[in-house]
Amino acid sequence: MRLHTLKEIVSQRIYQICQGYEDADDCDYFRKDAAFKTAVGKHPGTGKELASQPTMSRLENYGKVKDLFRMFYALIDNYLNTFPKPPKVIVLDVDPSLHYCHGHQQMSLFNAHEDEYCLMPFYVYDGLSGKLITTVIRPGKTPTAHEINALLxxxxxxxxxxxxxxxxxxxxxxxxxxEVHNYCDNNGLKFIIGQEPNPVLNRLFANTISQAKLRYANTRKPCTVFASATYQASTWSKPRRIICSVIVNKLGVEDVRYIVTSFENAGAKYLYETVYCGRGNAERYIKDQKTGLNSDRTSCNKATANQFRIFLHAAAYQMMHALRENILKGTSLARAQFDTIRLKLLKVAAQVQVMKTKTIFHLPKHFPIQDIYEKAVRIFTAIRT
Structure with a gap:
C-alpha cells in the first residue's frame, strides 16, 4: 500500500527547504505538522502523516540518471515558463561554486586553490533577472571544455x-x-569570458598599461583605461577580440584584466564594465542559494543522490525567487535575501484549528509587516480562484 505519492514527498522536501529545514532528518520532526500537511495537500485531520527521514533518504538514492535528466529539463522549463513572451536576450551566467566534502562523496576531489576536498557544481542563472536556470553536480576541479560544452x-x-x-x-x-569559443560560434551563441593574463597579452597591451601609469603619475588619482585588440593563441582556431582593463589604484598599483569576446562592434569600456562585470551579481544569487537555502548540503555518498538534492534546492530557489519578484514586488521585502523573507514572512506564528472539511490558521492580530502578509494572501487567493 502506497502511503505517499511522489508529488507529496518532493513537495514536502521543497517546502521544508524553503522554511530552512533542509536535512532529511527534519522530516521526522514535521511529518505531523499541520502547516506542512496543508501545503502538501493532506488534510491535517485525517491522521495520515508526511514522509519520514528513511522514506526521504530512499527517494534520494532511488533516482536513475534518466530521471535526473528529466528533472534537469523540468527546471529549465520552469525558468522558460516565467516569460509571458519570448525575451530578446538571455544571459547565461555559469559559475562553479564550492561544496565542502567531509566524507567519501563520489566526485570529491582535493582542490589546491581551496585547500579542501570538495565538489564544485555548476550554478546557471539568468544574468539579467537572477532566475535560476539549473544546477549540475561536478567534481571539485576547474571545469573542462567537455563539461562546459555538454552543459551549454x-x-x-x-x-x-x-x-x-x-x-x-x-x-x-x-x-x-x-572548444567553448568554437561551440558558441557554431551554435549562434555570443560569449564574453574572462581571459587569463600571459606575457603575450601583456606585450600586446603594453602601451595601454603605460598610458594608465602615466595618467596616474600626472594626476595622482586612481584611473582606468580600456583598450581592445585582436589576438590568437596557438590553440585557437582563429583570432578573437580581447578587451583589456587597466586599473591603477590610489597607491599606484596597476591591476590588468582581460576578457575574450565575440562582440565585435561594442565599445571596450561598455563590454567590460557593463556586460562582463554584470556577472558579479551571480555571487549574490549563489549567496541566496547557499546561505538562504543551504544548497551545499551535498553529504550523500552517491553523486546521483547529491544531484537529486541540489535539484530540490534549485526548485526551492525558483519558488522563493518567484515569491520575491512577483508577490513581494513594491514592498520592503522586494530586494530582501531569502533568509530574511523566511524569517519575517514565512515564520509568522499561528494557531491551527483543524475542522472536518477545512483547516483554519488564526494569525496574530498585529505583527510586523502585516500589510505585506495581507497583500500576499490576497494575491494568492486571486490566483487560486
Whole structure:
C-alpha cells in the first residue's frame, strides 16, 4: 500500500527547504505538522502523516540518471515558463561554486586553490533577472571544455521554444577554452569570458598599461583605461577580440584584466564594465542559494543522490525567487535575501484549528509587516480562484 505519492514527498522536501529545514532528518520532526500537511495537500485531520527521514533518504538514492535528466529539463522549463513572451536576450551566467566534502562523496576531489576536498557544481542563472536556470553536480576541479560544452548543449536544446532569442554565455577565465569559443560560434551563441593574463597579452597591451601609469603619475588619482585588440593563441582556431582593463589604484598599483569576446562592434569600456562585470551579481544569487537555502548540503555518498538534492534546492530557489519578484514586488521585502523573507514572512506564528472539511490558521492580530502578509494572501487567493 502506497502511503505517499511522489508529488507529496518532493513537495514536502521543497517546502521544508524553503522554511530552512533542509536535512532529511527534519522530516521526522514535521511529518505531523499541520502547516506542512496543508501545503502538501493532506488534510491535517485525517491522521495520515508526511514522509519520514528513511522514506526521504530512499527517494534520494532511488533516482536513475534518466530521471535526473528529466528533472534537469523540468527546471529549465520552469525558468522558460516565467516569460509571458519570448525575451530578446538571455544571459547565461555559469559559475562553479564550492561544496565542502567531509566524507567519501563520489566526485570529491582535493582542490589546491581551496585547500579542501570538495565538489564544485555548476550554478546557471539568468544574468539579467537572477532566475535560476539549473544546477549540475561536478567534481571539485576547474571545469573542462567537455563539461562546459555538454552543459551549454543541453540548455541550448531548449532554445527551440524561443528561436529568435539571443543567448549570451558569460563566465570567468576558467571557462575560456578554444572548444567553448568554437561551440558558441557554431551554435549562434555570443560569449564574453574572462581571459587569463600571459606575457603575450601583456606585450600586446603594453602601451595601454603605460598610458594608465602615466595618467596616474600626472594626476595622482586612481584611473582606468580600456583598450581592445585582436589576438590568437596557438590553440585557437582563429583570432578573437580581447578587451583589456587597466586599473591603477590610489597607491599606484596597476591591476590588468582581460576578457575574450565575440562582440565585435561594442565599445571596450561598455563590454567590460557593463556586460562582463554584470556577472558579479551571480555571487549574490549563489549567496541566496547557499546561505538562504543551504544548497551545499551535498553529504550523500552517491553523486546521483547529491544531484537529486541540489535539484530540490534549485526548485526551492525558483519558488522563493518567484515569491520575491512577483508577490513581494513594491514592498520592503522586494530586494530582501531569502533568509530574511523566511524569517519575517514565512515564520509568522499561528494557531491551527483543524475542522472536518477545512483547516483554519488564526494569525496574530498585529505583527510586523502585516500589510505585506495581507497583500500576499490576497494575491494568492486571486490566483487560486
Amino acid at each position: 548543449k543541453r540548455i541550448v536544446k531548449k532554445k527551440e521554444r524561443f528561436p529568435k532569442t539571443r543567448i549570451i554565455f558569460r563566465a570567468d577565465s576558467h571557462h575560456s577554452k578554444p
